Amino acid sequence: MSTTTLTHDDAHHHETPxxxxxxxxxxxxxxxxxxxxxxxLTMLFLGGASAMVIRAELFMPGIQLVDPDLYNNLVTNxxxxxxxxxxxxxxxxxxNWMIPMMIGAPDMALPRMNNLSFWILPAAATMLILSFVxxxxxxxxxxxxxxxxLYPPLSIQxxxxxxxxxxxxxxxxxxxxxxxxxxxxTLLNMRAPGMKLMQMPMFCWTWLVTAFLLILVVPVLAxxxxxxxxxxxxxxxxxxxxxxxxxxxxxxxxxxxxxxxxYILLLPSIGVLSHVIPTFSRKPLFGYNSMVGAMLAVATxxxxxxxxxxxxxxMSLGAVTYFMIGTIIISIPxxxxxxxxxxxxxxxxxxxETPMLFAIAIILMFTFGGLSGVMLAxxxxxxxxxxxxxxxxxxxxxxxxxxxxxxxxxxxYWLPKWTxxxxxxxxxxxxxxxxxxxxxxxxxxxxxxxxAGMPRRIxxxxxxFTEFNVLSSFGAMIxxxxxLLLLYIVISxxxxxxxxxxxxxxxxxxxxxxxxxxxxxxxWEVAPTIK
Amino acid sequence: MCxxxxxxxxxxxxxxxxxxxxxxxxxxxxxxxxxxxxVAQEIYDIxxxxxxxxxxxxxxxxxxxxxxxxxxRKSKGFEPDQNFHKSWFGNWSWVIxxxxxxxxxxxxxxxxxxxxKKVWVVPEGxxxxxxxVTGHQWWWEFDYLDHNIKVESRYIPQEKSEDxxxxxxxxxxxxxxxxKVRFLHTSADVLHAFWVPAxxxxxxxxxxxxxxxxxxxxxxxxxxxxxAEICGTWHSRMPIVVEVVSQDKFDNWLEEQNQIKVAAxxxxxxxxxxxxxxxxxxGEELYNTKCAACHQVSGLGLPPAFPALKAxxxxxxxxxxxxxxxxxxxxxxAMQAWGTMNDLEIAAIMTYExxxxxxxxxxxxxxxxxxxxx
Numbered sequence: 086m087s088t089t090t091l092t093h094d095d096a097h098h099h100e101t102p103x104x105x106x107x108x109x110x111x112x113x114x115x116x117x118x119x120x121x122x123x124x125x126l127t128m129l130f131l132g133g134a135s136a137m138v139i140r141a142e143l144f145m146p147g148i149q150l151v152d153p154d155l156y157n158n159l160v161t162n163x164x165x166x167x168x169x170x171x172x173x174x175x176x177x178x179x180x181n182w183m184i185p186m187m188i189g190a191p192d193m194a195l196p197r198m199n200n201l202s203f204w205i206l207p208a209a210a211t212m213l214i215l216s217f218v219x220x221x222x223x224x225x226x227x228x229x230x231x232x233x234x235l236y237p238p239l240s241i242q243x244x245x246x247x248x249x250x251x252x253x254x255x256x257x258x259x260x261x262x263x264x265x266x267x268x269x270x271t272l273l274n275m276r277a278p279g280m281k282l283m284q285m286p287m288f289c290w291t292w293l294v295t296a297f298l299l300i301l302v303v304p305v306l307a308x309x310x311x312x313x314x315x316x317x318x319x320x321x322x323x324x325x326x327x328x329x330x331x332x333x334x335x336x337x338x339x340x341x342x343x344x345x346x347x348y349i350l351l352l353p354s355i356g357v358l359s360h361v362i363p364t365f366s367r368k369p370l371f372g373y374n375s376m377v378g379a380m381l382a383v384a385t386x387x388x389x390x391x392x393x394x395x396x397x398x399x400m401s402l403g404a405v406t407y408f409m410i411g412t413i414i415i416s417i418p419x420x421x422x423x424x425x426x427x428x429x430x431x432x433x434x435x436x437x438e439t440p441m442l443f444a445i446a447i448i449l450m451f452t453f454g455g456l457s458g459v460m461l462a463x464x465x466x467x468x469x470x471x472x473x474x475x476x477x478x479x480x481x482x483x484x485x486x487x488x489x490x491x492x493x494x495x496x497x498y499w500l501p502k503w504t505x506x507x508x509x510x511x512x513x514x515x516x517x518x519x520x521x522x523x524x525x526x527x528x529x530x531x532x533x534x535x536x537a538g539m540p541r542r543i544x545x546x547x548x549x550f551t552e553f554n555v556l557s558s559f560g561a562m563i564x565x566x567x568x569l570l571l572l573y574i575v576i577s578x579x580x581x582x583x584x585x586x587x588x589x590x591x592x593x594x595x596x597x598x599x600x601x602x603x604x605x606x607x608x609w610e611v612a613p614t615i616k
Numbered sequence: 617m618c619x620x621x622x623x624x625x626x627x628x629x630x631x632x633x634x635x636x637x638x639x640x641x642x643x644x645x646x647x648x649x650x651x652x653x654x655v656a657q658e659i660y661d662i663x664x665x666x667x668x669x670x671x672x673x674x675x676x677x678x679x680x681x682x683x684x685x686x687x688x689r690k691s692k693g694f695e696p697d698q699n700f701h702k703s704w705f706g707n708w709s710w711v712i713x714x715x716x717x718x719x720x721x722x723x724x725x726x727x728x729x730x731x732x733k734k735v736w737v738v739p740e741g742x743x744x745x746x747x748x749v750t751g752h753q754w755w756w757e758f759d760y761l762d763h764n765i766k767v768e769s770r771y772i773p774q775e776k777s778e779d780x781x782x783x784x785x786x787x788x789x790x791x792x793x794x795x796k797v798r799f800l801h802t803s804a805d806v807l808h809a810f811w812v813p814a815x816x817x818x819x820x821x822x823x824x825x826x827x828x829x830x831x832x833x834x835x836x837x838x839x840x841x842x843x844a845e846i847c848g849t850w851h852s853r854m855p856i857v858v859e860v861v862s863q864d865k866f867d868n869w870l871e872e873q874n875q876i877k878v879a880a881x882x883x884x885x886x887x888x889x890x891x892x893x894x895x896x897x898x899g900e901e902l903y904n905t906k907c908a909a910c911h912q913v914s915g916l917g918l919p920p921a922f923p924a925l926k927a928x929x930x931x932x933x934x935x936x937x938x939x940x941x942x943x944x945x946x947x948x949x950a951m952q953a954w955g956t957m958n959d960l961e962i963a964a965i966m967t968y969e970x971x972x973x974x975x976x977x978x979x980x981x982x983x984x985x986x987x988x989x990x
Binding site: 146147152153154157220225226227228230231232236238239242244326327331332333366367368369370371372374375378395397398399402405406409410413414416417418420421423424425427428430431432433434435436437445448449452453456457459460463464465466468469471472473533536537538540541542543544545546547548549 | 645646647648649658659662663666667670673674677678680681684685688689690691694695696697698700701706709710713714717718720721724725728729731732733735736737774779780781782783801805806807809811813816817818819820822823824825827828840841842843844845846847848849850851852853918920921949950
């Protein structure tokens with residue numbers, strides 16, 4: 086870049102746009118990051134509210150609050166909103182904020198595309214919410230009662246709200262792909278001079294792998310739901326056995342996306358942990374190279390084990406044996422990651438601020454979820470666990486700690502950097518404890534429900550399942566309402582509080598901590614040099 | 617409201633919502649139910665093995681983490697060991713850890729592989745009793761292929777089933793003890809899944825597919841389960857009850873079923889003209905069993921998924937169109953083809969639908985009409 090263009094750009098950049106234009110027209114990675122995070126927070130409450138209704142309905146046997154179709158619709162929406170609306174945008178928000186600051190780049194490589202990839206989201210969310218609302222209007226057809234997996238033939242029976250949902254998925258997918266392209270281009274081209282790939286902060290590495298995974302698997306989902314759309318309206322029979330199609334094909338397409346999706350949700354949070362744990366242990370990340378290697382291994386193996394979500398469809402012995410061994414093998418790289426985190430804490434000098442508390446909780450509970458994952462991988466045993474509440478408990482133990490708590494840790498860790506204010510540590514700790522205790526009361530009993538024979542996605546159950554459901558719903562209320570405290574902490578930290586230093590945490594390391602808190606609107610206009 | 621729930625609530629309130637360990641605890645399961653077949657026992661054993669391995673690993677990880685949390689903290693004045701990752705352990709842990717995990721993996725995988733072969737592959741060259749299990753929205757159909765007997769199995773409303781609500785059916789799947797049974801799974805509409813925990817396995821019912829599982833039954837008793845794959849509105853109302861009885865009892869039951877079948881066939885094909893009252897009485901019973909899950913006993917349905925029959929254009933319109941929908945179903949909806957019922961049954965149901973709930977068309981559909989329309 087020549088000096089003349091640089092001065093020219095400077096003149097433009099220093100007038101900060103105000104009002105709605107600042108947000109709608111934004112090409113600034115920090116503003117777009119903020120938008121992503123606020124969007125995710127909104128969706129977290131929407132998805133959470135649907136989960137609250139589900140748990141309230143399951144509080145006692147019988148049908149009390151909602152009718153069965155609405156219940157199934159809530160189950161569907163809870164999953165889709167949480168995955169596509171809350172976790173993925175929140176991770177993208179962290180990426181937007183942190184990646185340019187961490188690698189010493191002035192902004193994302195493709196700022197206008199960045200704007201587009203965010204602003205597709207509100208449109209997609211509207212579509213998603215419409216798919217939920219439409220059946221309540223006259224002529225709106227039936228509700229989506231399939232669960233987020235949208236398996237045909239049930240999804241063929243659903244009314245027009247399924248079409249809204251299919252288009253919502255297309256839009257959400259397009260948004261993720263655009264964001265992924267942007268992140269890949271940024272990471273590969275915009276690193277500060279002298280920063281080699283193997284010197285990138287770990288959060289950047291996790292996002293690089295995540296972005297590649299997204300580009301590889303999201304189109305498969307888009308293809309799958311498009312075929313569903315064609316089956317519904319244009320007389321094709323991709324998934325209709327009566328027309329020579331195959332209902333199981335959809336399951337393969339869905340889980341070819343769906344399993345890597347688990348790692349898409351998980352990896353950015355692993356990235357956050359790789360910064361939080363060293364900071365509060367006051368010693369560098371243990372095993373940077375093996376961490377990168379483990380992550381690449383997880384992503385690669387994770388691409389080829391999808392069918393463990395559908396052991397019960399009747400595959401051949403050879404196929405299930407392969408998927409079983411492949412799935413069990415994933416415990417090796419994941420185990421190595423967990424080991425590296427523990428070894429980072431080992432012989433460190435730990436303090437226990439809120440991000441670190443979340444990090445420790447993640448290590449413990451994610452290990453638990455991972456081990457129940459190994460149990461599920463074993464085909465004969467899975468013939469019992471499959472589609473039972475045991476599975477529900479398992480994946481919440483993987484995704485809440487593995488994805489959501491990691492994002493919470495990231496938010497608390499970087500909030501001082503973003504806002505320039507320290508959050509109230511006491512409130513942060515209260516939030517942590519209510520959140521963790523609520524989470525465990527909610528999901529731990531569900532293991533027993535599943536083992537005793539309660540299937541998932543049922544609105545009504547026999548009295549033999551009462552006790553643990555009561556307990557689980559009780560925990561869910563604590564868990565759900567604890568997030569209001571998160572909202573309060575975030576708002577009050579944005580509004581004010583103790584001034585944060587540039588290096589807000591004593592043990593923090595990295596380029597982002599050399600910038601002011603909050604950073605100026607444009608940062609690293611002159612790239613730092615890495616030794 | 618059932619009494620069990622009230623007890624629980626009282627208990628929960630008394631113990632301030634904490635998980636207590638008294639009273640009702642013995643009633644609900646913490647683990648799999650006791651197996652009732654050889655394959656189920658194998659599955660139970662591998663489940664226990666992986667769970668024990670997992671628990672040990674979990675305790676090790678928790679132990680190390682809590683040790684570290686206690687000793688390696690700044691408030692205890694612990695100085696961080698900045699060179700820990702450069703020690704020999706730091707340099708080689710990326711090999712040591714995966715090898716250790718691989719060891720655990722192989723232990724689990726080798727045992728799992730052996731069990732899998734036994735459970736997954738239906739034994740060849742042996743005499744097995746074949747039962748075809750068909751999932752419907754929302755009931756189960758069991759075909760005893762070797763005996764030419766068909767059983768329809770539906771949930772029983774709470775008023776009648778009480779504490780067994782959602783775990784009891786009108787017609788159980790009766791099986792003889794000490795028999796190897798092959799289950800052939802398929803579906804008439806959407807996905808379902810056959811799951812009886814005591815038999816050990818779960819298998820999806822997929823339209824257009826026939827998948828198989830097997831069990832070597834070794835214990836008499838009543839074993840309960842339910843549909844495990846979401847299948848629409850009343851997914852929760854698809855219980856499965858397997859009753860394993862002695863061979864003698866099973867043979868008697870077969871004989872009984874055969875007689876009922878022969879009598880019903882004779883009645884249906886007698887060519888008799890039925891009175892409206894007879895058809896209405898028969899029709900009401902059949903309607904309430906087979907149709908009311910969707911269209912409701914009141915005939916009001918659950919729109920928009922399940923249209924009302926009361927004052928509906930179909931039930932009030934021409935008999936031929938009505939008959940066509942009942943016989944052949946309606947594509948793109950949950951209405952399935954009911955052509956497998958005999959002429960008398962269809963005639964009775966249609967007469968009932970056209971005259972109940974103030975529909976009062978006065979039409980009487982005779983078995984002969986149905987026969988002609990087929």
